[in-house]
Each structure stands twice: as structure tokens, then as C-alpha cells.
Amino acid sequence: MPSPHATPDSDRAAIAPRPALVISILILLFALPGCSWEWAHRIYPLPFYESSVTVGGAQDRMQTSQGRIAVLPFVAEQGTNAEREEAIDTLRASFDLALSRLRSYGVVPLADVDGRLAEAGITPDKIPGMNPDTLGRITGAEVLLYCDVKRTRNMTLYVYSHTVYEGTFRLVEASTGDVLWSGRLWEGARGGMFINLFVADIWMEEPKNKDLPAAYRRTADVAVRKLLETIPEPLDETGGSLEKAAEVEGDGGALASGAGGVR
């Protein structure tokens, strides 16, 4: 008499392919896209993993740069439509806000940058091919922020949903064209039945992902804060950090000053 714990042959046949399937999925996740955790994370949010910024550029020169920054219109690599334009504008506004509030570089207001470019007859699609020196003179900035937005996407299917940004950001010295800082980032907020583990969360969170541009704003803010963490604070004239200088000087009055049109 067969044991009551023995698995019938038909069940064994159904279970047998599972390890092979799991191994195949693991190979697809990790081996094919270049053994990258980031790629795996893009496919499914890995626990205890957070997307990070790939940083480049001459950061020591960024720190000593005392010039103002102009956040140029961002360029969409995917082509544009109304939603993508809104998403890119949200990202640009968020970067501009973070740069002026979380760091102490002078930032030319976005309206001024756009106004001056429009006056000079420069449309966003012409920006990548232009000389940084010319752009610097037009915008009145010593440092230019370029961004190539590789991907923006918002999708809500309840089974799976996401709001994603991917792009490369560069701070370029206008006079020389040298890259002072660059950061590449993929950032996404995911939801839906495959990601959220609770029915109540799916019910409550999915409508929020459909609410544009607020959903883009949330993701943009997270992305921008990560990027800003990699942009160093400017050094003062003596080569010390502003925080160190404060401890020595106890200075505050001079900080209230600011050039016209610059925050």
C-alpha cells in the first residue's frame, strides 16, 4: 500500500518544471542584462535595494565654481507628447527648486532662462547643438544644467503600475564647455498587484498613480533629492566649506544679499 505522504506521479510532473522555470527567470533577471542589480530592480523592485546615481565630472571644480546656474530646457530622447512634456517640465521645476533650496549656488529663475532663450529665438531642440559659451551669455549664467531625459512613463493597470524617470544630467561650465558634474539616474515608483502585497494598498494607491502631474512630482522629487546629494556644496573664497566657515565666522548678515534676478 502506498504511503499517504507519497506524491502521485501526475502531481510530480506538474511540480518538476518549477525549479527549471525559477532558474531560467533568475538567469534572465541577472545574467542577460549584464549582471546588474539595477536592471533587475527595474524589472521588479528588489527588497533592500534603492536606485542610485552614477556620478561623473570634475566635482572639485564644481565646488569652487562661484557662478550662477541656468537650468536649460530638458531634452526628451523619446520624442514628445503632451503628457511627456508635462512630466519633463515637472522634473525640471523640481530640479530647479532643489538646486536653489538645498544648495547655495545662485540659480537663474526658470522664467528668466526661458524668456531669454525665447528672445534669442532658441527653441529647446536647438540647445544640444549650441556652444555652451553662447548659451551662457544668453542666459546670464556661468554654469549650465543640461538634461537628456531618456524615459518618462506613467502607467496604471492595477495589476502593475509605475511612474518612471530616466535621464542624464550634466552641469557644464559655460566658458570652457567642461563637464563639472554629471549624474545618470533611473527612478521609478511601482505599484499594482505584482508589487503591492495587500488588496487595500492596491485599492488606495493605484488612483494616486493615475493622478497627474502629482504622481510625476512625487517621483521627480525623490530622483532630484538623490541627484542633489551627489552635487557638492560650493566652497567659499578661502577654500573651506560654507558650514565650516559659519562655525568660524558666525556670519549671517552677508547672506541676505543676492544679485538681482538670482535666487
Added chain:
Amino acid sequence: MTRSGTTTALAVLALLAAGCASEPVYLKTGNPSGPPPWRAVLLPVIPASPAEGEEVPDFSYDLLEEVRGCLAMKIPQDAYQLISLPRVDRAIPLSEGPVEGEAEMARAGQALAADLVIQPELFARDRSYYLIQSVARVGMRVKIYDGRTGKLLVESSHEQVRNQGLQKIPVWTGGLVYGPIRGLLHGQMLAICDSVATRIGEDLAKFSDSGLTEAGTAQAEPATN
């Protein structure tokens, strides 16, 4: 115990462990001395004074700065011209301790020629794990003072609690194990912080809107130094 008995026991445990958020507060006690836009100072986040008999919460500097950065991004841009945080830290060094009282608020405002001084307080930021249930909580209070007189103008307080567990109905059984752990990850805490800061930002927008409508009244009552 039968299977239904175990499920009921787990459900009761989950409900007992679930946390509730405190009521939001929006309390306007005065008008600023001029209409918006206002030049504003966002002071470093401080742990809120605990209730009698409770210990002062031990928040790390990095955590408080993360919350401050989160809030800085949600303060409405049109009405509040926020002075960059490093400049504020340079003018009002942390080593001198927190800014307290009307006189010190006014001094902080004057040091940076600011119309408003914003003091954020963190009164809750904790995570509790109960195996089948987790509770993540972030609570923040923001007080806005007049930059010239140091008088309290408005207070906004919000708390958000995110429960992860059985009462939210897991999609699959494994979710009951991983879900509560996932609810405690840093990214989730950041999302709650972001949500609380957004609500405070909405209150600050309400305050600036009232500042616009009452601009005449505000200007008719010049601030006394």
C-alpha cells in the same frame, strides 16, 4: 486550534497592533507683516518636546536633515522664497542649539532679512514590527513665526501611519510574511515623510492664500520690533 481559529487569532493580533494617526491641526494665530511672496527661513528640524513623563525621542542628525530636505521641497514656491538651507545653517549654526522663543525667532529672521521663520518639529518617526503586522509612523509639526517680531503666526501638524498586515488582505500568503517587513524599509518611510510634508505644504498654501486675501489687514497692522 483549527485553521479558522488561527486566522481569527491572527486578525485580532493584527488589529491590536495596528496604529492610528493623530488628528491634523491647522491653527492660524496671526498675520504676517506683509503680503506674499515672503522671504522665509527653514530652520533645522528639532525633535518635538515630549509629553510629561515621556523621553525625548532620539532622532539622528541625518534623519532630521532628510526630513528637512523633504519639507523644503514641498513648501509652496510662489508664496515662500525659501533661503537655501546651507545658507541658513551658516547664519544660524547648529552648534548654538535650537532657536527658541520670540526673541530668538526674531533674531534669526533679522539675521537673514527674512519675513518668516519656519520651525519644523518631528514628533513621531518610528517603526514597529509584530511579525504579521508592522506600523510605520511619521508625524511632523511646523510653526511659522514672524521674522521681525518673532510672534507665532500659524501651526500645522500632520501625522501619517501606514499599517502593513493581515487586515489589509494579503494578495498571496507569502505577502503576510514579507509585507510587514517591506513596510519598514527606508523607501517606505521616505514616502510617508513625503506625504506628510505634502499635507503641511497644503496648509502653508492655505496660509499664504489667506495672507493674500487679508493683505490689507496685515499691512494695516505694522509689526513692532
